[in-house]
Amino acid sequence: MKAIARLIYTNFTGTVLLRYITLAGLAAGIAGSALFPFLPPLLAGTGGPSRFSLAQEAFFRVLPIAGLLCFVFGASLLPTMFARLATSHYLYVLPYGRTKLLVSALATVALTSLFAAGIVTMYYYRMPFALDLIFQRAFAVSFVTVSFLYVVLWLTGKSGTIGLLVGSFVMIATLVLPLIFIATPSTSLALPWTACALLWGVFATSFLLAPRLKAPLGRLRHAFVQLTGSTYRGGGEIDFVLGTARPWTLAAGQIVPIVIATYVMRLAAWAPLAWVFFLTIISVTTGAVASLAATRGRALWLRARWTRAELFRQVENSFWRYNCYTLGVLLLLLVAIGDWLSLPTRVLAFGMGLLAVGTALSTYIGLIVTARIGWRDAALAVVVILALMRTAYLASWPATPTATMIAYELGLVALALVVREVARRRWGRLDWMLCRPEIGVRAAA
Amino acid sequence: MSSPYIAARGLGKSFNGKPVLADVSFTVEPGDVVGVLGKNGAGKTTLLELVLGFTPATAGGVQFFGYDSYRLPGAAKARIGFVPQQDELVNQLTAADQIGVIASFYPRWDDDLVGRLSREWEVDLNQRVKNMSVGQRQKLSILLGLGHKPDVLILDEPVASLDPVARRQFLEQIIEVASDGNRSVVFSSHIVSDVERLANKIWILKDQRMYWQGDFDSLKDSIVRLHARAARPLPASLAFPNALNVQQNGTTATAVVHGWRAEMQAGLAQQLEAEIEVEQLTLEDIFLELHR
Numbered sequence: 001m002k003a004i005a006r007l008i009y010t011n012f013t014g015t016v017l018l019r020y021i022t023l024a025g026l027a028a029g030i031a032g033s034a035l036f037p038f039l040p041p042l043l044a045g046t047g048g049p050s051r052f053s054l055a056q057e058a059f060f061r062v063l064p065i066a067g068l069l070c071f072v073f074g075a076s077l078l079p080t081m082f083a084r085l086a087t088s089h090y091l092y093v094l095p096y097g098r099t100k101l102l103v104s105a106l107a108t109v110a111l112t113s114l115f116a117a118g119i120v121t122m123y124y125y126r127m128p129f130a131l132d133l134i135f136q137r138a139f140a141v142s143f144v145t146v147s148f149l150y151v152v153l154w155l156t157g158k159s160g161t162i163g164l165l166v167g168s169f170v171m172i173a174t175l176v177l178p179l180i181f182i183a184t185p186s187t188s189l190a191l192p193w194t195a196c197a198l199l200w201g202v203f204a205t206s207f208l209l210a211p212r213l214k215a216p217l218g219r220l221r222h223a224f225v226q227l228t229g230s231t232y233r234g235g236g237e238i239d240f241v242l243g244t245a246r247p248w249t250l251a252a253g254q255i256v257p258i259v260i261a262t263y264v265m266r267l268a269a270w271a272p273l274a275w276v277f278f279l280t281i282i283s284v285t286t287g288a289v290a291s292l293a294a295t296r297g298r299a300l301w302l303r304a305r306w307t308r309a310e311l312f313r314q315v316e317n318s319f320w321r322y323n324c325y326t327l328g329v330l331l332l333l334l335v336a337i338g339d340w341l342s343l344p345t346r347v348l349a350f351g352m353g354l355l356a357v358g359t360a361l362s363t364y365i366g367l368i369v370t371a372r373i374g375w376r377d378a379a380l381a382v383v384v385i386l387a388l389m390r391t392a393y394l395a396s397w398p399a400t401p402t403a404t405m406i407a408y409e410l411g412l413v414a415l416a417l418v419v420r421e422v423a424r425r426r427w428g429r430l431d432w433m434l435c436r437p438e439i440g441v442r443a444a445a
Numbered sequence: 446m447s448s449p450y451i452a453a454r455g456l457g458k459s460f461n462g463k464p465v466l467a468d469v470s471f472t473v474e475p476g477d478v479v480g481v482l483g484k485n486g487a488g489k490t491t492l493l494e495l496v497l498g499f500t501p502a503t504a505g506g507v508q509f510f511g512y513d514s515y516r517l518p519g520a521a522k523a524r525i526g527f528v529p530q531q532d533e534l535v536n537q538l539t540a541a542d543q544i545g546v547i548a549s550f551y552p553r554w555d556d557d558l559v560g561r562l563s564r565e566w567e568v569d570l571n572q573r574v575k576n577m578s579v580g581q582r583q584k585l586s587i588l589l590g591l592g593h594k595p596d597v598l599i600l601d602e603p604v605a606s607l608d609p610v611a612r613r614q615f616l617e618q619i620i621e622v623a624s625d626g627n628r629s630v631v632f633s634s635h636i637v638s639d640v641e642r643l644a645n646k647i648w649i650l651k652d653q654r655m656y657w658q659g660d661f662d663s664l665k666d667s668i669v670r671l672h673a674r675a676a677r678p679l680p681a682s683l684a685f686p687n688a689l690n691v692q693q694n695g696t697t698a699t700a701v702v703h704g705w706r707a708e709m710q711a712g713l714a715q716q717l718e719a720e721i722e723v724e725q726l727t728l729e730d731i732f733l734e735l736h737r
Contacts, residue, residue: 006549015537015573081535081546088533092499093526094550095519215501222461 007104014077022074029067033122064119079154116142140192247325276396283358290366294435312427350395360416367423371434457504469655478623480644481633487650489633526595532586536575551593559592579606600632641728669705673698675719701734
């Protein structure tokens with residue numbers, strides 16, 4: 001019990017920042033929800049007489065949600081802690097380490113889900129609904145969503161092809177699953193509980209059996225490498241070093257999660273145009289590989305005669321060769337799915353442009369990472385993602401004027417060119433001491 | 446006599462059909478301090494991983510505290526300490542939090558010992574792991590392996606990134622652990638002088654096999670350098686017993702032999718009609734001669 005409690009505590013308070021975020025989340029969530037039973041009814045601008053202004057009502061409503069978000073992100077050390085311990089040798093020598101780690105993860109997700117379910121239930125406090133049902137449904141839905149969310153958080157730090165594929169899949173599941181629950185209002189708890197049990201059942205079984213699965217999986221990986229051949233081919237050294245030697249793996253792997261997501265979204269019968277949104281998210285996954293280009297490019301710079309500026313051009317070319325495959329497949333998928341769902345040609349045209357510019361933006365955002373990511377880079381990435389999402393939304397909305405769409409996409413192209421210029425300049429004065437791949441060596445430096 | 450903590454018989458491991466360890470047998474008794482030597486790729490890490498049950502053996506098996514090492518129960522694990530070759534710490538945590546997390550898994554954790562060692566080794570417990578130097582991280586890793594006072598401590602090249610002062614402090618600590626008499630240490634290292642100073646048993650891995658196991662004195666007595674001086678030129682093909690390496694120059698010859706016994710000296714002198722001088726080798730010399 002001690003170890004489980006300690007792991008849960010560390011998940012929420014592992015760093016000073018997380019400690020404050022968790023505490024703020026707890027305070028805002030509890031205080032905000034506690035207000036609902038005591039406040040006069042909130043009317044949210046329905047026209048009825050209210051004792052509060054709209055701003056006050058908005059504050060009361062948003063406070064618990066803000067608290068919930070803080071609480072969920074307060075435990076964002078969970079994926080890192082879990083992955084680090086799960087992949088370390090400690091797990092083999094710590095007494096009951098595997099079981100305790102699994103239980104701690106489950107309990108952390110359960111705690112955040114309990115918190116979420118409590119807040120959701122308080123929202124319905126004055127309404128004539130069965131609160132216990134609302135609590136249970138909110139708990140189960142949160143459990144699934146939060147589980148996926150932590151996986152996505154973990155995958156944001158991964159950049160291997162397989163990691164990106166799994167990341168794309170999980171990302172889509174995170175976005176689609178809760179929407180299905182919302183799109184099909186029901187008092188039945190069967191679906192969310194089944195999803196919960198399935199998700200954690202599969203995860204727990206594979207985690208507990210991991211030592212026994214290691215050898216067969218290793219053989220499978222070995223067979224895969226034998227089948228696909230070496231990532232290295234003469235003349236392809238740059239691609240090999242940068243990790244762009246196998247563009248087909250990601251390009252082809254994108255098909256499965258996107259097709260599943262599109263099918264599910266069609267069944268849910270809500271806003272089929274929203275797939276533009278999902279495809280745009282997928283188009284930015286190449287940026288994750290590009291963000292490691294500087295650390296990987298160090299080996300090229302040490303061995304080749306290129307200047308830093310020449311190296312940037314080589315790296316840029318390599319990534320565009322890689323992007324041609326992934327983007328090509330995305331465009332084909334867009335046309336195929338668009339044809340199947342009978343989407344307007346106009347949406348397809350703007351969607352194609354958006355995918356191309358999304359790939360370009362994410363690649364250059366990745367290439368500007370030449371040292372530790374600072375707050376400016378993070379802010380720029382957030383702005384870019386928001387701009388892409390906004391454009392995706394507009395592209396999938398039939399009423400958006402064509403001129404507006406063209407302006408938005410041209411704006412994104414201009415933004416991509418600006419980010420490219422920033423990347424080019426940074427590579428021109430790249431400090432390789434800040435780009436060492438090994439964490440140990442970096443710590444020493 | 447107490448039963449051995451670790452006993453392996455016919456141990457073997459291969460990856461994708463390629464053997465990395467074959468037919469290895471050994472025991473580790475209470476009080477043993479075992480130094481594992483071998484070139485890169487000799488199978489040291491694989492051997493330690495098999496002992497700890499990280500991976501199943503493809504032949505033979507290891508009994509650890511009487512249990513199959515691949516299926517060690519939690520209670521047995523609580524008696525084992527392990528320091529990996531590369532630290533496996535959580536970068537986001539402070540050293541104190543990292544210790545707290547690992548300590549929580551053990552029913553007996555010696556806070557005083559860890560506190561004392563962290564002061565002596567100058568490990569700042571308030572520092573975040575990611576800001577620590579490689580040496581500091583390694584010291585923290587060693588603290589995590591020692592904190593619960595394990596009956597068996599297994600270390601995979603633990604001092605590779607430590608400076609000489611820290612290395613000496615670490616060795617002193619290992620001696621303190623081993624002086625208990627009921628505890629054992631198994632460690633691999635490339636620093637032969639450390640093994641020579643610390644170990645009372647030595648395992649030498651060569652060509653995926655256990656080439657030698659035993660105490661250091663037996664090893665020194667067994668592998669020696671012989672100097673032969675004769676009045677007449679020595680024959681072209683000299684018959685030194687179990688020679689690892691022979692160098693000959695007219696009336697003199699030098700040979701490193703394995704399996705030497707003192708009573709062989711007179712016979713060899715008579716056979717070669719030469720004066721035989723026996724030179725004891727350091728562990729480093731022995732290791733180099735074995736891998737020449």
